[in-house]
Amino acid sequence: MEKLSPDWTEATRLWTAHRQHWITKYRSDRLFRFFCLASIVFLIVVLSAIVLFVSKTGLLVFRDVSPWEFFFSSRWDPEHHRYGAAVFITGTLYVTFVTLLMATPISILTAVFIAEMAPPRLQQWLRTLLDLLVGIPSIVYGYLGATLLVPWIRKLTGAPVGDGILAAAIVLSMMILPTITRITDDALCAVPNEWREANYALGGTKIEMIAKVLLPAAKSGIAAAVILGMARALGETMAVVMVIGNVAQWGFDLITPSSVLTSHIVMQILNVDFHSTANHALYMMALLLLFISISLIMMIRRLRLKGGSSS
Amino acid sequence: MKRSTLWKRVISAVLSSTLLLGAALATEHRADAAEVSGKIVIAGSTALLPLTQQAAKEFKKSHPKVKIVVSGSSSIAGPQSVTKGVATIGACDWDATKAVGGFPAYKGLKAYKIAKIPFAVIVNKDNPVSNLSVEQIQDIYEGKIKNWKQLGGKNEEIVVINRAKGSGTRVNFEDKIMDGHTIKTTGDNYKEVQKSGDMVNAVASNPNAIGFVDLAYVKGGIKAVSINGVKATTANAQSGKYIFYGYGYLLTKGEAKGADKAFIDYILSKKFQNGSLKKLKFIPVK
Numbered sequence: 001m002e003k004l005s006p007d008w009t010e011a012t013r014l015w016t017a018h019r020q021h022w023i024t025k026y027r028s029d030r031l032f033r034f035f036c037l038a039s040i041v042f043l044i045v046v047l048s049a050i051v052l053f054v055s056k057t058g059l060l061v062f063r064d065v066s067p068w069e070f071f072f073s074s075r076w077d078p079e080h081h082r083y084g085a086a087v088f089i090t091g092t093l094y095v096t097f098v099t100l101l102m103a104t105p106i107s108i109l110t111a112v113f114i115a116e117m118a119p120p121r122l123q124q125w126l127r128t129l130l131d132l133l134v135g136i137p138s139i140v141y142g143y144l145g146a147t148l149l150v151p152w153i154r155k156l157t158g159a160p161v162g163d164g165i166l167a168a169a170i171v172l173s174m175m176i177l178p179t180i181t182r183i184t185d186d187a188l189c190a191v192p193n194e195w196r197e198a199n200y201a202l203g204g205t206k207i208e209m210i211a212k213v214l215l216p217a218a219k220s221g222i223a224a225a226v227i228l229g230m231a232r233a234l235g236e237t238m239a240v241v242m243v244i245g246n247v248a249q250w251g252f253d254l255i256t257p258s259s260v261l262t263s264h265i266v267m268q269i270l271n272v273d274f275h276s277t278a279n280h281a282l283y284m285m286a287l288l289l290l291f292i293s294i295s296l297i298m299m300i301r302r303l304r305l306k307g308g309s310s311s
Numbered sequence: 312m313k314r315s316t317l318w319k320r321v322i323s324a325v326l327s328s329t330l331l332l333g334a335a336l337a338t339e340h341r342a343d344a345a346e347v348s349g350k351i352v353i354a355g356s357t358a359l360l361p362l363t364q365q366a367a368k369e370f371k372k373s374h375p376k377v378k379i380v381v382s383g384s385s386s387i388a389g390p391q392s393v394t395k396g397v398a399t400i401g402a403c404d405w406d407a408t409k410a411v412g413g414f415p416a417y418k419g420l421k422a423y424k425i426a427k428i429p430f431a432v433i434v435n436k437d438n439p440v441s442n443l444s445v446e447q448i449q450d451i452y453e454g455k456i457k458n459w460k461q462l463g464g465k466n467e468e469i470v471v472i473n474r475a476k477g478s479g480t481r482v483n484f485e486d487k488i489m490d491g492h493t494i495k496t497t498g499d500n501y502k503e504v505q506k507s508g509d510m511v512n513a514v515a516s517n518p519n520a521i522g523f524v525d526l527a528y529v530k531g532g533i534k535a536v537s538i539n540g541v542k543a544t545t546a547n548a549q550s551g552k553y554i555f556y557g558y559g560y561l562l563t564k565g566e567a568k569g570a571d572k573a574f575i576d577y578i579l580s581k582k583f584q585n586g587s588l589k590k591l592k593f594i595p596v597k
Binding site: 242266 | 497505517
């Protein structure tokens with residue numbers, strides 16, 4: 001009789017334990033969600049604080065300087081209240097363009113070699129090497145550029161100084177080459193092997209396979225690689241400031257000392273009075289840099305989406 | 312196996328964070344104890360940095376209860392940080408209580424002249440030119456003289472190197488050498504560098520370059536030229552025969568008080584002025 005009657009205390013204990021178990025689980029679940037949310041809120045707050053502060057200080061420049069002068073005048077001469085930033089804006093776009101012109105083809109060919117032609121041992125070795133190269137601090141590239149590359153350019157072109165867009169673009173190419181190569185390599189490896197085999201089955205050669213199957217199939221990945229390289233080239237400061245010459249003048253012939261947004265900001269920011277127009281102009285240039293890199297990235301992301309849907 | 316490595320990681324992470332925490336707490340504690348007896352924060356000129364650092368080291372020995380933080384970024388940061396209250400003493404290569412070199416006069420600051428700083432006009436060590444007149448240097452920087460041949464050197468284009476606007480050394484160069492003449496800041500033979508060390512590298516690596524820097528930086532691949540026939544030495548700058556020199560200043564908000572005053576007094580003392588200050592190639596003001 002006694003044995004058959006249900007053991008209420010035991011049942012209650014079990015039930016409570018069960019409940020407690022789930023409560024704790026839910027609680028930790030909620031806690032985890034809270035931490036995730038807090039992280040993202042923190043990130044958003046920090047990022048918007050940066051944008052807000054930079055734009056707040058930067059836009060003050062237009063109290064003293066007309067937007068027309070700031071964007072289209074090439075005369076940067078704070079002593080005579082001339083704050084034209086056209087040289088730096090054009091310089092940034094120009095350096096990035098020349099850099100990509102040099103780095104993209106070399107990177108893609110290197111990636112094709114690694115992904116398609118290199119024997120496995122060499123493949124492993126090259127990938128490790130490239131991963132190491134990505135991690136080299138930019139100041140090292142800048143130093144090598146200033147001590148080896150610039151004298152070499154001087155000898156080769158007969159330029160008196162040797163600093164300029166060419167030196168900056170070569171240094172930046174060296175810096176972004178591993179980045180573009182590695183990501184392109186990954187994109188190429190993601191192309192299914194059947195596609196390669198289909199090409200051979202149809203009698204295609206290796207070159208045809210690479211040019212007509214592999215590269216078109218991997219184009220969105222390659223675009224991503226180029227964006228990342230471009231973003232690094234655009235924002236790079238230390239390596240550029242060491243080899244560009246830092247003069248507020250046009251450098252279209254590639255070997256005249258010139259200046260870009262990043263290098264100009266870092267050259268001047270410590271040397272200006274905080275409440276001066278020059279300081280506001282530098283912040284405006286930083287905002288512009290932010291804007292240029294965001295819009296370039298958006299542009300290529302859209303390009304990528306289009307490419308992704310068509311393939 | 313996997314679990315054991317995980318545990319090892321967890322344990323090492325916990326241990327290292329405990330250590331870090333301990334270290335952080337320890338320094339915190341020390342800072343608290345020192346704050347009671349005063350704290351000096353020095354910011355500003357990098358040219359004066361060796362001087363303020365040495366003075367801080369010696370001052371700490373005689374005043375163990377005072378905590379001193381010394382940093383250097385640029386001359387203009389000196390008066391700015393003191394005005395903002397970030398630093399108690401600002402170091403600057405010019406008298407920031409007056410408007411100099413395109414910078415405003417900082418009101419409410421008190422300037423203490425602490426040292427005479429000799430500067431040098433420098434060329435590559437392989438350059439045969441060893442003497443320039445002030446007019447010749449002005450002409451080079453104005454872009455009127457373009458070839459070393461015009462100055463008795465090789466037939467090579469002169470490469471003019473300048474510091475960024477706002478550099479204390481440049482302010483003194485414009486004041487003492489250019490004397491109202493404007494530097495031509497464009498051309499394919501002109502470039503600007505950020506710091507004194509960059510200036511030295513730029514001139515050392517280009518055989519046709521000319522630049523200017525603190526005398527203390529002259530060594531290795533560069534040489535100082537004589538100006539108006541007077542050799543660039545501390546002795547000549549002290550006597551005033553050599554004209555390219557400036558003064559280093561310490562700035563405080565109002566009159567210096569407490570620990571700040573004791574520190575400035577120490578720098579101005581005969582012992583420091585004729586001892587360490589001289590050894591660092593600065594010239595005593597007293």
